[in-house]
Amino acid sequence: MWSYVKSHVVGEFLACFVVGLLCLNVVESRDFNCREEQIQYSAINCRKHTALLTDFGGKGDGKTLNTAAFKAAIANLSKVASDGGAQLVVPPGRWLTGSFDLTSHFTLYIHKDAVLLGSQAESDYPLIDPLPSYGRGRDAPGKRFASLIFGTNLTxxxxxxxxxxxxxxGAIWWKKFKEHKLKNTRPYLIELLFSNQVQISYLTLTNSPSWHVHPTYCSDVIIENLTILAPIDVPNTDGINPDSCSNTRIRDSYVVSGDDCIAVKSGWDQYGIKFGMPTQHLSIKRFTCISPDSAVIALGSEMSGGIQDVRAEEIYAINSQSGVRIKTAQGRGAYVKDIFVRNMYMNTMKYVFWMTGAYGSHPDPGYDPKALPEITNINYRDMVGKNVTIVGDLSGIQGDPFTGICISNVTVELASKQPSVFLSEKKKKLPWNCTDIAGVSSRVTPTPCDLLPEKQVDCAFPADVLPIDLVQLKTCSVGVGI
Structure with a gap:
């Protein structure tokens, strides 16, 4: 009996060893079925091949730079993209790295006890060209530092x-930015360009040098179950910024930020107008935000490719500057239209609704001041706010009013004491301030401004379902023991 057991165990070991060698000979990866512990996760697609970062020399000691290990792993695993794809596992440890590029038909899986640490050295982030829809970097006229996790033209x-x-x-980057010591735009944490079938999920993202998640020129994007944390006094640490993307869903995520929790964008002035790629068909559900100095959901200000068909519901705002904010200006051109928000719950807010046509930052003097944006068909319904200073500050552009605004079934309780540090004396006295807008309201408390007259109506929310909401994730497995 003992000889049978021993031979059986030895046989299993040899089988795993041989399979491992075969995998290593092809792509330096291993068959995850030989691992001790299997973890299940949800993904748009599962992978046939698996490797650990340690297979390529990675060291999770928090000191060794692992950029070369990431690049070697991904280069090798890209060879099996057409053979079921591959997943790279970052095991428990602290993994210091600079910028690296992903590949197609690929999963980067970060173990629950793993921490990727972004290098603080500028030399570990290659310089890349400005985005064509922006014409320059956001921080400075020069180039951009590549994001920590980057990729372009992926599927x-x-x-x-x-x-x-x-x-x-990001602390060293924030310090340099505040001291005007950067000649190029700070890196983001995750940025994917010109890609489709993208998933970013089940991660904690923190302390990005600038924006945390920036899908750009992408389609069919799923962003779910993220926790994003940044100091509330650091500018430009936006949470999730879909930029010129189509068919995107954001779900079940929590953001604490010094800037917008979600910022919907599509290019900057003449560059965005020329590039002409809108953000459209965006669905946001079950989202929570804390942002004392910015918005829960911002539309713009870079919106020169257009923003259309945004649907947000079950939104929770705590101690934030504004619930929904539309930011644009003369020179932006394009449009923000067909916006639908419902079931939003807010506590301790400076503004619930905020629209401005005077958000006047421009990439350079070459913009056309006659390029006026179209802001229309904006629908807000079924909302509750408590401890709010201003319900609505809605300011369009003279000669180019914001139209088709509808607000229904909204109840807001004003704060008993109104702070004076951010509002003029005039605005402190009024719960609503409206200029150059047109629309209707229904069952709204406090009573809106005269430019939003009462009309018995329920503001629109689409009854159809976006294609991205119909995508069902598969149950995949990854091995973490050896």
Whole structure:
């Protein structure tokens, strides 16, 4: 009996060893079925091949730079993209790295006890050209530092984990930015360009040098179950910024930020107008935000490719500057239209609704001041706010009013004491301030301004379902023991 058991165990070991060698000979990866522990996760697609970062020399000691290990792993795993794809596992540890590029038909899986640490050295982030729809970097006229996790022209890429952490270690970048010591735009934490079938999920993202998640010129994007944390006094640490993207869903996420929790964008002035790629068909559900100095959901200000068909519901705002904000200006052109928000709950807000046509930052003097934006068909319904200073500050552009605004079934309780540090004396006295707008309201308390007259109506919310909401994730497995 003992000889049978021993031979059986030895046989299993040899089988795993041989399979491992075969995998290593092809792509330096291993068959995850030989691992001790299997973890299940949800993804748009599962992978046939698996490798650990340690297979390529990675060291999770928090000190060794692992950029070369990431690049070697991804280069090798890209060879099996057409053979079922591959997943790279970042195991428990602290993994210091600079910028690296992903590949198609690929999953980056970050274990729950793993932390990716962004290098604080500028030399670990290659310089890349400005986005064509922006014409220059956001921070400075020069180029951009590549994001920590980057990719372009990809298909079927997943960044996920067991709520593992990506820490951008952004403090040194924030300091340089505030001191005007950067000649190029800070890196983001995750940026994917010109890609489709993208998933970013089940991660904790923190302390990005600038924006945390920036899908740009992408389609079919799923962003779910993220926790994003940044100091509330650091500018430009936006949470999730879909930029010229189509068919995107954002679900079940929580953001604390010094800037907008979600900022919907599509290019800047003449560059965005020329590029002409809108953000459209965006669905946001079950989202919570804390942002004392900015918006829960911002539309713009860079919206020169257009923003259309945004649907947001079950939104929770706590101690934030504004619930929904539309930011634009003369020179932006394009449009923000067909916006639908419902079931929003807010506590301790400076503004509930905020629209401005005077958000006047421009990339350079070459913009056309006659390029006026169209803001229309904006629908807000079924909302509750408590401890609010101003219900609505809605300011269009003279000669180019914002039209088709509808607000229904909204109840707001004003704060008993109104702070004076951010509002003029005039605005402190009024719950609504409206200029150059047109629309209707229904069952709104406090009573809106005269430019939103009472009309018995329920503001629109689409009854159809976006294609991205119909995408069902598969149950995949990854091995974490050896």
């Amino acid at each position: 079927d890429v997943v960044i996920t984990g067991g709520n593992g952490t990506i820490d951008g270690q």
